[in-house]
Amino acid sequence: MGRHRFSPWTVLALAGVLSTLVRIAAPAQDGGERPEPAADQAPTDALREEYFVVEQPATAAERATKGREESTDSVGLVCCRRLALDDGWQVEWDVRFPAEETRLLQIERHGSTGTSLVWREMRPGAGRTLTAEWSEEGDGLIVREWSGRQRREEELPARTGAILPLHLLELLREDTLADGRLLVFDPLSRSLDAVTLRTTLQDDATRSAELVRDDGTLAGVWQLDGERLLSFQWQGGDLRARRISRDEYRERLEPVPDVARR
Numbered sequence: 335m336g337r338h339r340f341s342p343w344t345v346l347a348l349a350g351v352l353s354t355l356v357r358i359a360a361p362a363q364d365g366g367e368r369p370e371p372a373a374d375q376a377p378t379d380a381l382r383e384e385y386f387v388v389e390q391p392a393t394a395a396e397r398a399t400k401g402r403e404e405s406t407d408s409v410g411l412v413c414c415r416r417l418a419l420d421d422g423w424q425v426e427w428d429v430r431f432p433a434e435e436t437r438l439l440q441i442e443r444h445g446s447t448g449t450s451l452v453w454r455e456m457r458p459g460a461g462r463t464l465t466a467e468w469s470e471e472g473d474g475l476i477v478r479e480w481s482g483r484q485r486r487e488e489e490l491p492a493r494t495g496a497i498l499p500l501h502l503l504e505l506l507r508e509d510t511l512a513d514g515r516l517l518v519f520d521p522l523s524r525s526l527d528a529v530t531l532r533t534t535l536q537d538d539a540t541r542s543a544e545l546v547r548d549d550g551t552l553a554g555v556w557q558l559d560g561e562r563l564l565s566f567q568w569q570g571g572d573l574r575a576r577r578i579s580r581d582e583y584r585e586r587l588e589p590v591p592d593v594a595r596r
Contacts, residue, residue: 380418384563385583386575387411388431409433411586412575414563416504421445425500432590440521442500451498453521464521466498477524488524492517496526506543507561516545518553529553540564 388410413428422445429438439454453464462481469476474489475496496517497505505511513531520527529545536542545553552570556563565576578586 382416383580384414385412385578385580386414386563386566387578387582387586388573388575390574391572408586409573410575411583411590413583419443419445421447423504425504427500430587430590437592440500442498444501449498449501451500451519451521464524466519466521475519475526479524490519490524490526492526503556503563506556507558507563509541509558518545527553 387408389406390409391406410429410431412430413426415426415428417424417426422443424441424443427438427440429440430436435458437456439452439456441452443450449468451464451466453462453466455462460482462479464477464479466475466477468474469489473491473493475492476487476489478487479485494517496519498519499521502516502518511531511533513533515528515530517526517528519525527547529547532544532546534542534544540557540559543556543558545555547553552567554569555567557565563577565574567574
């Protein structure tokens with residue numbers, strides 16, 4: 335776990351969050367976003383949880399080390415939740431990189447009162463909080479960011495519509511997006527990025543969904559079996575996340591410090 339050849343801020347380019355291009359209706363502002371999961375507010379059958387371990391291939395030197403059997407190193411953990419609400423749904427991603435003492439919480443709420451995103455980055459002595467919601471006119475995304483004592487706010491024009499990152503993944507699960515260009519909000523860069531969706535049906539009936547930027551670089555890959563997310567890759571590189579059981583997730587999480595509560 336001690337080796338890490340990456341920075342979380344370069345690999346956490348979640349596309350977090352995925353007929354014809356589905357345009358998000360731009361409703362009025364949702365002032366009810368919650369920065370923490372609210373899984374205890376719904377019955378068990380209204381909650382979907384999935385768990386993943388983020389792995390990085392071991393170097394040749396590490397594989398040659400005496401007694402070294404593993405071909406990959408575990409460098410991160412991800413818990414993905416979908417919660418049914420009375421008027422919609424909420425999706426949460428909890429991402430942890432223990433070696434970096436870094437945690438990311440990403441939450442999207444979609445309901446009759448609006449659509450919103452909350453993004454929180456946490457490290458010892460540092461952090462960042464970002465929120466995004468549609469303008470009252472419905473033609474722009476209002477983005478607010480706090481980092482220490484600094485605060486900034488801007489409105490990103492989106493007259494033709496855009497997709498929040500976790501909503502994108504939900505649409506991929508439902509298999510309701512046709513291949514083509516999409517406009518997706520990136521919380522890291524506070525920008526709306528144009529990407530191209532390419533889907534492939536595998537021999538075992540699983541689907542691969544790939545997002546490619548205009549410059550040809552990879553923005554994300556998801557392997558799905560129906561609505562089940564089997565594995566994913568945030569962007570080009572050697573980091574991969576694979577699905578694990580709840581028990582394995584808890585076992586791996588046990589020694590991980592909780593950065594959020596420091």
